[in-house]
Amino acid sequence: MLADLVVVPEASLAPVPDSLSLEEAAxxxxxxxxxxxxxxxxxxxxxxxxxxxxxxxxxxxxxxxxxxxxxxxxxxxxxxxxxxxxxxxxxxxxxxxxxxxxxxxxxxxxxxxxxxxxxxxxxxxxxxxxxxxxxxxxxxxxxxxxxxxxxxxxxxxxxxxxxxxxxxxxxxxxxxxxxxxxxxxxxxxxxxVIDRTFSFDETQAAYDELASGRHFGKLVIRL
Ligand SMILES: NC(=O)c1ccc[n+]([C@@H]2O[C@H](COP(=O)([O-])OP(=O)(O)OC[C@H]3O[C@@H](n4cnc5c(N)ncnc54)[C@H](OP(=O)(O)O)[C@@H]3O)[C@@H](O)[C@H]2O)c1
Missing domain, CATH: 3.40.50.720 (NAD(P)-binding Rossmann-like Domain)
Incomplete structure (x- = not known):
């Protein structure tokens, strides 16, 4: 979503599982x-x-x-x-x-x-x-x-x-x-399976990495 705040209907949301980090849940x-x-x-x-x-x-x-x-x-x-x-x-x-x-x-x-x-x-x-x-x-x-x-x-x-x-x-x-x-x-x-986590400022690098197809599993951008 690449946003600090988003507005969505409550019915669309689910709790973050206790066993996972925010990056994993994302x-x-x-x-x-x-x-x-x-x-x-x-x-x-x-x-x-x-x-x-x-x-x-x-x-x-x-x-x-x-x-x-x-x-x-x-x-x-x-x-x-x-x-x-x-x-x-x-x-x-x-x-x-x-x-x-x-x-x-x-x-x-x-x-x-x-x-x-x-x-x-x-x-x-x-x-x-x-x-x-x-x-x-x-x-x-x-x-x-x-x-x-x-x-x-x-x-x-x-x-x-x-x-x-x-x-x-x-x-x-x-x-x-x-x-x-x-x-x-x-x-x-x-x-x-998270291959790599990027900071918000590295968003372009994250998309470049996705386009390269080098990743194994998921790429995450941390807010
Ligand atoms: N219908 C939906 O609701 C829905 C939901 C999510 C995603 N999708 C779609 O599902 C696809 C997968 O999404 P994703 O997020 O898992 O993608 P992804 O993480 O970007 O997967 C990229 C990997 O797929 C493999 N790949 C690329 N082209 C290929 C080809 N022609 N034949 C076989 N493997 C190929 C490559 O793996 P290797 O490097 O190992 O070769 C590449 O590294 C995308 O097209 C996405 O748009 C649809």
Missing amino acids: TLPCAALTAWQALVVRGGLAVGDTLLVQGTGGVALFGLQIASAFGAKTIVLSSSDEKRERATKLGAFATVNYRTTPDWDVEVRKLTGGLGVSHILELGGPDTFDRSLRALAAWGHIAQIGVFSGFGPHSNLMRLQLINGTIDGINVGSAEQFEAMNAFLAEHLIRP
């Missing part, structure tokens, strides 16, 4: 809640499920942490081998470098014994959507969230019909879902 309302709505509220995530996340930004890593707490296995795509190692330490079941393995959908199917994954956090948009359809398991669930490569994929949805698949459009989440998620994060001792 990472939750958009990235974490989006992953939560996608996987838990809409996706019905369950133990034994498999998840694919694209990249190692905020939504993807919250997805990984939430899925691990549910006993689901996550495959992380990343353009960086160093970030892949960090994702493995955070609990990823497998990782694939989408730069050196552009046909990552084939690799994802191999990693799941030919079945494909049961959930996908679709973050890429037009550049990734067709591969996501091919990486999805029968009865699988795609959460349409991201726009890294632009808006509005124009995919052939025939495959979705053949595998009884589902696509849900996700727009962040409600205050009620936010409070339920916060209770879950506290119960499972999940802490947000």
Whole structure:
């Protein structure tokens, strides 16, 4: 929000969880809640499920942490081998470098014994959507969230019909879902992954860092 004071309807607010610092709590309302709505509220995530996340930004890593707490296995795509190692330490079941393995959908199917994954956090948009359809398991669930490569994929949805698949459009989440998620994060001792915290005066540097894509997890600006 980049403001000292803001006016919002009370119904839109949720208390800061006791277990988290203000910086940690600031990472939750958009990235974490989006992953939560996608996987838990809409996706019905369950133990034994498999998840694919694209990249190692905020939504993807919250997805990984939430899925691990549910006993689901996550495959992380990343353009960086160093970030892949960090994702493995955070609990990823497998990782694939989408730069050196552009046909990552084939690799994802191999990693799941030919079945494909049961959930996908679709973050890429037009550049990734067709591969996501091919990486999805029968009865699988795609959460349409991201726009890294632009808006509005124009995919052939025939495959979705053949595998009884589902696509849900996700727009962040409600205050009620936010409070339920916060209770879950506290119960499972999940802490947000913060790459770096900037002071208010370093706001431009924070946006430059975000644009560079070097970050792993969240960047925070401290007021
Ligand atoms: N629908 C909603 O309500 C909602 C809510 C929040 C965010 N979003 C959208 O969801 C997306 C993710 O948000 P975020 O905040 O998590 O982003 P972020 O933190 O900025 O994630 C950046 C990372 O994503 C990866 N990435 C970038 N382009 C990629 C591509 N073409 N294929 C695969 N990975 C790619 C890169 O990871 P590596 O460096 O590891 O390669 C990059 O470092 C954005 O498009 C954002 O606008 C939507």
